[in-house]
Amino acid sequence: MALPGVGRYTAGAVVSFAYGDPAPALDTNVRRVLTRVFVRRVAKSATKLDRRLWALAELVIPPKQVWAFNQAIMDFGATVCTARNPKCGTCPMRSVCVFAERANRLTGC
Numbered sequence: 001m002a003l004p005g006v007g008r009y010t011a012g013a014v015v016s017f018a019y020g021d022p023a024p025a026l027d028t029n030v031r032r033v034l035t036r037v038f039v040r041r042v043a044k045s046a047t048k049l050d051r052r053l054w055a056l057a058e059l060v061i062p063p064k065q066v067w068a069f070n071q072a073i074m075d076f077g078a079t080v081c082t083a084r085n086p087k088c089g090t091c092p093m094r095s096v097c098v099f100a101e102r103a104n105r106l107t108g109c
Contacts, residue, residue: 008026008054009025009026009027011023012024012025012026012070015044016066017067017070020065022061023061023066024054024058024061025070025074027073027077029073029075029077029078029081030073031072032081032083033076033077033081033093034057035049035099036086036099036100037093037097037098037099038098038099039052039053039065039087081093086099088100088103
């Protein structure tokens with residue numbers, strides 16, 4: 001992170017993908033997945049939400065095969081838990097997902 005332009009996300013991605021060390025890589029897709037699945041109350045500021053998401057990401061990161069976990073959650077956000085038109089009906093996380101729970105309440109499903 002001492003290099004110019006390298007922030008927490010890039011550092012986490014390099015450490016987990018290159019070295020297999022347990023470090024979260026919070027890209028846009030991962031942020032969306034974690035927020036939708038786990039966050040019941042949105043923080044009052046983006047900074048507070050950011051801190052919560054990093055803390056959550058550190059809690060859920062597995063000790064082994066970190067690269068596979070990070071890649072999987074990124075891909076999941078890009079293909080299933082998409083920004084527009086998420087595929088909640090076929091999502092394997094829907095039974096524990098806060099977002100899906102809210103959607104069900106709104107639609108009466």
